[in-house]
Amino acid sequence: MKADIILAGVGGQGILSIATALGEAALADNLLIKQAETHGMSQRGGAVYSHMRISDKPISSDLIPGGSADLILSVEPMESLRYLPYLSEQGYLVTNITPFVNIPNYPDIEMIIAEIRKFPRCVAIDADTIAKEVGSTRASNMVMLGAASPFIDIEFSKIEDGIRRIFARKGEDIVTMNLDALRRGRRFAEENR
Amino acid sequence: MQKHLFLGVEAIGQGAIDGGMSGVYAYPGTPSTEITEFIQDNPIAEERNIHRKWSANEKTALETALGMSYAGKRAMSCMKHVGLNVAADVFVNAAITGVNGGLIVTVADDPSMHSSQNEQDSRFYGKFAMIPILEPSSQQEAYDMARDGFTLSELTKVPVMLRITTRLAHSRSGVVRKEVLPENELTMPTDPRQFILLPAIARKRYKGLLSNQDLFQQLSQESVYNRYEEGTDKSLGIVACGIAYNYLIEHFPGGTCPYPVVKISQYPLPENLINRLDKECDELLILEEGAPLVEESLKGFFSKGTPIKGRLDGTLPRDGELNPDLIAKALGKEMFKGFEVPSIVANRPPALCVGCGHQDAYAAMNEALADYSKGRVFSDIGCYTLGALPPYETISSCVDMGASITMAKGAADAGLIPSIAMIGDSTFAHSGITGLLDAVNEKSNITVVISDNESVSMTGGQDSSAYGKIESICIGLGVDPAHIHTIVPLKKNHAEMVQLFRQEFAYDGVSVIIPRRECIQRASRRKRNSK
Numbered sequence: 043m044k045a046d047i048i049l050a051g052v053g054g055q056g057i058l059s060i061a062t063a064l065g066e067a068a069l070a071d072n073l074l075i076k077q078a079e080t081h082g083m084s085q086r087g088g089a090v091y092s093h094m095r096i097s098d099k100p101i102s103s104d105l106i107p108g109g110s111a112d113l114i115l116s117v118e119p120m121e122s123l124r125y126l127p128y129l130s131e132q133g134y135l136v137t138n139i140t141p142f143v144n145i146p147n148y149p150d151i152e153m154i155i156a157e158i159r160k161f162p163r164c165v166a167i168d169a170d171t172i173a174k175e176v177g178s179t180r181a182s183n184m185v186m187l188g189a190a191s192p193f194i195d196i197e198f199s200k201i202e203d204g205i206r207r208i209f210a211r212k213g214e215d216i217v218t219m220n221l222d223a224l225r226r227g228r229r230f231a232e233e234n235r
Numbered sequence: 236m237q238k239h240l241f242l243g244v245e246a247i248g249q250g251a252i253d254g255g256m257s258g259v260y261a262y263p264g265t266p267s268t269e270i271t272e273f274i275q276d277n278p279i280a281e282e283r284n285i286h287r288k289w290s291a292n293e294k295t296a297l298e299t300a301l302g303m304s305y306a307g308k309r310a311m312s313c314m315k316h317v318g319l320n321v322a323a324d325v326f327v328n329a330a331i332t333g334v335n336g337g338l339i340v341t342v343a344d345d346p347s348m349h350s351s352q353n354e355q356d357s358r359f360y361g362k363f364a365m366i367p368i369l370e371p372s373s374q375q376e377a378y379d380m381a382r383d384g385f386t387l388s389e390l391t392k393v394p395v396m397l398r399i400t401t402r403l404a405h406s407r408s409g410v411v412r413k414e415v416l417p418e419n420e421l422t423m424p425t426d427p428r429q430f431i432l433l434p435a436i437a438r439k440r441y442k443g444l445l446s447n448q449d450l451f452q453q454l455s456q457e458s459v460y461n462r463y464e465e466g467t468d469k470s471l472g473i474v475a476c477g478i479a480y481n482y483l484i485e486h487f488p489g490g491t492c493p494y495p496v497v498k499i500s501q502y503p504l505p506e507n508l509i510n511r512l513d514k515e516c517d518e519l520l521i522l523e524e525g526a527p528l529v530e531e532s533l534k535g536f537f538s539k540g541t542p543i544k545g546r547l548d549g550t551l552p553r554d555g556e557l558n559p560d561l562i563a564k565a566l567g568k569e570m571f572k573g574f575e576v577p578s579i580v581a582n583r584p585p586a587l588c589v590g591c592g593h594q595d596a597y598a599a600m601n602e603a604l605a606d607y608s609k610g611r612v613f614s615d616i617g618c619y620t621l622g623a624l625p626p627y628e629t630i631s632s633c634v635d636m637g638a639s640i641t642m643a644k645g646a647a648d649a650g651l652i653p654s655i656a657m658i659g660d661s662t663f664a665h666s667g668i669t670g671l672l673d674a675v676n677e678k679s680n681i682t683v684v685i686s687d688n689e690s691v692s693m694t695g696g697q698d699s700s701a702y703g704k705i706e707s708i709c710i711g712l713g714v715d716p717a718h719i720h721t722i723v724p725l726k727k728n729h730a731e732m733v734q735l736f737r738q739e740f741a742y743d744g745v746s747v748i749i750p751r752r753e754c755i756q757r758a759s760r761r762k763r764n765s766k
Contacts, residue, residue: 053585074408075240075409078402079242079406080349081265081266081268082349082693082694084350085585086618086621087585088583088586101408102482102483102485103484103559104402104403104406104478105559107485107559108559108560108571109571110570111573123577124580126573126575126576127572127573127576145582145586148581149579153579
């Protein structure tokens with residue numbers, strides 16, 4: 043088993059919460075992990091990414107080699123395109139379609155979506171709307187993780203358990219909401235892949 | 236055995252605690268900050284009351300760590316690479332005084348300058364000071380080196396450098412912890428004159444350091460972190476230092492590398508391993524993160540020996556961090572190159588947060604500066620450096636901690652009047668105070684704007700050591716209190732702030748304007764945590 047995942051977004055969007063949930067699930071599955079994060083200057087509203095590598099065999103490099111990622115998982119549409127040089131020939135592109143506009147020259151969102159849809163193996167999902175429906179836009183990252191879950195070779199119940207552990211201290215309502223978000227994301231991906 | 240999922244920096248923090256450290260001394264700087272933060276939040280550190288408060292700068296941090304070592308206890312000082320420039324004086328001299336309790340100087344380099352002004356390679360400093368250097372290739376090694384580095388320091392009787400780079404610092408992986416060692420007892424140095432670097436004593440101690448080099452070499456040869464890995468194809472031998480080893484092995488999983496490899500994670504370079512590689516192989520390829528330190532030392536001036544490939548002959552780029560792709564190219568391996576980034580994708584540089592007080596300060600400053608020619612604002616290291624970018628484009632310099640005030644003074648000395656310094660509260664405390672004293676002593680015609688957000692913000696909102704003291708520091712240095720002004724940088728105060736800037740820019744002498752409003756990131760964290 044191997045999953046090389048590029049997580050992408052904008053500083054402040056909390057992409058690391060996805061990594062944490064996935065990391066929990068991988069650990070519970072006795073898998074090995076390496077995960078390189080972006081800290082520092084870019085966290086101030088710049089482009090941020092994380093290289094997340096999960097495998098049942100020892101992992102050497104902290105960075106995913108170019109052209110070999112199994113999945114790009116982006117919480118922002120334009121950011122999903124920035125890391126295409128990492129994607130493997132068979133890789134999936136899973137992205138939120140709600141733009142985060144904090145630059146004056148943000149391109150036409152329709153053109154961004156068109157570029158995303160050029161990929162045969164893509165899931166473009168309105169995670170913010172789904173998150174609002176389950177209770178809070180703050181759950182949108184878990185919608186995204188759900189949408190990516192069909193393409194990651196980890197048992198879905200392990201990912202659910204990971205979420206339970208991470209949000210446990212915030213109370214049962216928050217756990218339920220995030221699990222809801224996760225499941226809604228997964229359902230969307232299964233219906234629209 | 237239970238594995239902890241640690242960032243490289245967290246592994247170092249845990250290793251230092253488990254190694255019996257009694258104090259960590261540091262100033263925040265990416266990518267080193269989280270070492271100290273990890274220790275600040277650690278229950279063993281709490282229970283043992285390990286010193287873990289921030290220092291005013293890297294120099295005071297390392298000096299304090301040396302003082303703790305003098306008293307027999309184990310200490311670590313952490314900094315980013317450019318922080319070692321600030322601490323260079325004590326760093327080099329501490330190699331000559333030597334240590335009593337174990338002392339580790341952890342330096343986090345930032346090749347590719349993700350969050351830095353340069354990408355200097357701290358191994359040069361370690362070599363310059365002639366002390367052992369440890370350079371982990373994994374989070375586990377980072378833990379082991381931090382834990383056992385104190386013993387190495389006590390054995391060699393000098394500080395040990397632990398050098399990491401951004402990728403290892405901020406990458407997470409499984410780490411197995413070892414037994415937690417006890418702290419050292421308070422003990423005085425056996426030689427009462429060890430730390431007195433009067434010339435007569437310093438000369439003796441320096442000879443001692445020189446003669447100890449043989450021991451350091453022997454320890455490198457015996458080090459568990461260095462090894463020779465057999466290979467059948469001797470057309471090429473590879474020296475892989477620190478994290479570069481991982482990028483190499485990525486292409487040859489499960490011990491399938493056909494070439495002999497020397498893995499280096501402890502310096503000085505182990506001569507026996509390198510000699511063997513040189514003897515057995517037709518060519519050498521040097522993989523090192525940072526500058527070509529190893530490559531240069533093996534190449535020799537006349538390049539008559541074994542051909543050596545690396546950053547100097549173009550096999551690898553001369554600058555920037557390494558990655559698996561660059562190493563594949565150096566080895567002539569073909570790889571799928573991925574997909575092209577569509578041309579419509581725009582750059583998304585970091586920016587000041589919405590609602591940040593620095594924005595209001597820059598808006599007012601720009602308006603007040605409209606009457607003057609451009610290029611008068613000298614700035615410094617911090618979030619406000621982003622004032623170089625649109626929409627502000629206010630500042631004309633960012634060089635090193637504190638240089639805003641002194642460069643403004645120099646420009647004013649040259650006749651550029653008014654000259655303005657823009658510096659943050661923490662940077663002022665770090666290295667701005669002495670420069671302001673110079674300006675006061677010469678009644679320089681400068682305006683110093685201390686944009687005070689009551690925190691060290693760029694690195695994540697740590698406590699600023701000048702908190703609540705800035706006005707009294709300025710008065711103490713001799714700034715005329717009539718020309719020290721504080722204002723809350725908010726849109727509603729814009730007109731007043733513009734007026735204040737105009738008035739003080741026109742004043743012939745040192746004036747200080749302090750726009751003060753808490754960093755909004757820190758404020759919102761505080762609100763979240765108090766819920």
